Amino acid sequence: MDSARTADIERSRRIIASPRARRALRQRGIDGATLRGSGPGGRIVAADVPLAAPTARSATQCTSSMRRAIARRTSESWATIPHIVLHAQADASALVALRAEVVQDIERRHGVRPTITDFLLRAMMISLGEHPRANRVWRGDELVALDAPAIGLVVGLDDGLAIPVIGAGADLSVVARARDLAVTRVRSGGAAASQPCASSLSNL
Structure with missing residues (x-):
């Protein structure tokens, strides 16, 4: 079993949440390890989930050759030609x-x-x-x-x-x-x- 999978399992074991709360956490992309629930012993209940912010995720998108060309030419223009804004x-x-x-x-x-x-x-x-x-x-x-x-x-x-x-x-x-x-x-x-x-x- 790879280390990433093992880490996910260990983190899920530390999260004390009701089944409905776990399902809501998955649907909203929220890491339950960052929450302290309002239930007994800090248990996360379904009502806690809407109050939490979604976990930030980095999004990587491959750029097209057009976007790369635009970025390159724009950078060249700003770096090599004097600019006056009117x-x-x-x-x-x-x-x-x-x-x-x-x-x-x-x-x-x-x-x-x-x-x-x-x-x-x-x-x-x-x-x-x-x-x-x-x-x-x-x-x-x-x-x-x-x-x-x-x-x-x-x-x-x-x-x-x-x-x-x-x-x-x-x-x-x-x-x-x-x-x-x-x-x-x-x-x-x-x-x-x-x-x-x-x-x-x-x-x-």
């Missing part, structure tokens, strides 16, 4: 009104329904095109300029995150279609595009 608020009422005005026409002509996210992606692409020095990425010890604006879109999945890259679109409908295809691909288990991007957007 908090700001914006009045988006005009943007919401613009979308309401054009969404049906775009859907009728192009078969895609742009979201607020698509408007933001398009605005970021325009800004990167106007400010090419911001459209660069770190590679080792060098800043490398990218050929065209592209935005990484953070997408929530059941087991983590994915960041498909949305390439520059000629107009809003192209951006919307690219976003829809990219999100559908990663959520169905496909790989996110591996092209680099200097900026990312999240609305999680």
